[in-house]
Amino acid sequence: xxxxxxxxxxTIIDTKAGNIFSLKACLQRLGCEVMVAKTPAQVVGDRxxxxxxxxxxxxxxxxxxxxxxxxxxxxxxxxxxxLGICVxxxxxFEQSEExxxxxxxxxxxxxxxxxxxxxxxxxxxxxxxxxTASFESGMPYFVNSYAIKESQQCIATTSYGETFCAAVKLNxxxxxxxxxxxxxxxxxxxxxxxxxxx
Amino acid sequence: xxxxxxxxKPQIGDDTNLLTARIIPCxxxxxxxxxxxxxxxxxxDMGDPVELAMQYECxxxxxxxxxxxxxxxxxRPTALANVTRIAQQxxxxxxxxxxxxxxxxxxxxxxxxxxxxxxxxxxxTHPEIIEQVAKSYGSQCVVVAxxxxxxSQDSSPQLYIHGGRTLVNKxxxxxxxEIQQRGAGEILLTCMHRDGTGLGFxxxxxxxxxxxxxxxxxxxxxxKNEQHFLEAFRHGADACLAAGMFHSxxxxxxxxxxFLADNxxxxxx
Numbered sequence: 001x002x003x004x005x006x007x008x009x010x011t012i013i014d015t016k017a018g019n020i021f022s023l024k025a026c027l028q029r030l031g032c033e034v035m036v037a038k039t040p041a042q043v044v045g046d047r048x049x050x051x052x053x054x055x056x057x058x059x060x061x062x063x064x065x066x067x068x069x070x071x072x073x074x075x076x077x078x079x080x081x082x083l084g085i086c087v088x089x090x091x092x093f094e095q096s097e098e099x100x101x102x103x104x105x106x107x108x109x110x111x112x113x114x115x116x117x118x119x120x121x122x123x124x125x126x127x128x129x130x131x132t133a134s135f136e137s138g139m140p141y142f143v144n145s146y147a148i149k150e151s152q153q154c155i156a157t158t159s160y161g162e163t164f165c166a167a168v169k170l171n172x173x174x175x176x177x178x179x180x181x182x183x184x185x186x187x188x189x190x191x192x193x194x195x196x197x198x
Numbered sequence: 199x200x201x202x203x204x205x206x207k208p209q210i211g212d213d214t215n216l217l218t219a220r221i222i223p224c225x226x227x228x229x230x231x232x233x234x235x236x237x238x239x240x241x242x243d244m245g246d247p248v249e250l251a252m253q254y255e256c257x258x259x260x261x262x263x264x265x266x267x268x269x270x271x272x273x274r275p276t277a278l279a280n281v282t283r284i285a286q287q288x289x290x291x292x293x294x295x296x297x298x299x300x301x302x303x304x305x306x307x308x309x310x311x312x313x314x315x316x317x318x319x320x321x322x323t324h325p326e327i328i329e330q331v332a333k334s335y336g337s338q339c340v341v342v343a344x345x346x347x348x349x350s351q352d353s354s355p356q357l358y359i360h361g362g363r364t365l366v367n368k369x370x371x372x373x374x375x376e377i378q379q380r381g382a383g384e385i386l387l388t389c390m391h392r393d394g395t396g397l398g399f400x401x402x403x404x405x406x407x408x409x410x411x412x413x414x415x416x417x418x419x420x421x422k423n424e425q426h427f428l429e430a431f432r433h434g435a436d437a438c439l440a441a442g443m444f445h446s447x448x449x450x451x452x453x454x455x456x457f458l459a460d461n462x463x464x465x466x467x
Contacts, residue, residue: 160217183289
């Protein structure tokens with residue numbers, strides 16, 4: 001049973017790349033108020049999410065065009081809660097093979113690369129062991145063709161053809177390569193842990 | 199930058215494949231009710247789609263597939279409303295299909311709450327839609343459903359569209375290759391000659407396709423017991439879809455998964 005949070009407001013950045021229905025539903029079930037922000041001016045509260053829709057290039061383009069870069073750099077300096085999901089995690093890094101020539105936020109060292117998997121995209125549930133007690137280990141849902149193979153901020157890995165980084169953490173910055181909003185109750189717990197919703 | 203010191207490296211072991219086999223219940227929905235038929239005909243009412251979807255998530259389903267088999271334009275608003283009702287209750291992936299004809303239809307179902315769309319007839323008649331959806335929403339959003347029939351074991355596979363009613367003059371194997379080239383994320387392969395018969399999946403055909411494909415292949419058609427799932431996974435299916443055996447209440451998904459785990463198949467429990 002997941003403890004409902006004290007009605008925190010969580011803002012999801014609208015990267016105009018797809019469906020955030022599942023993510024909104026997940027947050028609402030956790031008792032949160034949800035805002036969807038096209039621009040930084042629309043952000044409410046101290047908890048922000050870059051959702052897992054679109055490609056590296058399209059997400060960075062939206063973040064740039066709508067004036068998010070300075071805002072996000074400040075947010076990170078202030079060490080406020082920021083969760084990146086799937087491509088939302090990948091943009092924390094420098095670059096991605098998915099979108100050559102496009103620069104990421106560059107907060108974490110490394111380049112996102114194509115996954116050497118038996119099938120592409122990787123689709124399904126896969127075991128993650130977290131190396132920190134901040135998160136419960138379990139089996140979340142992945143759907144990706146690109147991944148971070150190694151990172152100093154890696155706190156969980158999984159394997160499909162090769163081992164890659166399933167999650168990263170740097171203070172209150174958290175990235176999940178998997179989709180916690182599609183990972184049943186376990187995924188909801190991880191969102192609550194990432195955003196400190198208790 | 200503060201270095202995040204890790205007390206110990208995550209223990210994964212030598213296994214380079216931790217991806218589990220998926221069990222996917224399918225809701226064929228007609229007029230707001232889940233139905234079941236044999237070989238695509240003679241439909242029986244099996245229950246409310248929202249109730250069944252929630253039940254399956256509780257039982258450990260890895261995904262839910264919802265197919266609007268009425269697939270007519272009058273029924274579209276009802277189908278969309280049901281998709282939303284289900285999506286609001288689910289926290290596992292949700293694929294929706296049934297008569298999607300255009301990018302606008304795909305958008306409508308995704309907006310209604312679907313995570314992925316299944317395309318069948320339209321993919322065959324207008325295959326460029328596969329690329330269009332993959333480009334707009336990502337490959338992972340596109341499942342191409344293929345209805346194949348083999349009247350006898352020796353006959354060559356025949357491709358069908360329009361809910362299994364129209365034979366298509368297109369080579370089945372070439373179509374499977376084309377689907378991958380055009381950027382689909384997964385193939386849902388339904389063997390019509392097994393569908394609703396309870397004789398088990400056609401593992402020879404499905405296994406061959408699954409082992410050669412570069413994308414995941416979901417086996418469908420004929421499952422009636424846990425052993426059928428075991429055989430399908432042993433033959434190479436990445437995921438298995440079933441309907442009647444779960445809708446009837448005869449089998450629970452957690453029960454099937456435990457059986458699979460006991461027999462060495464990696465599943466999410």
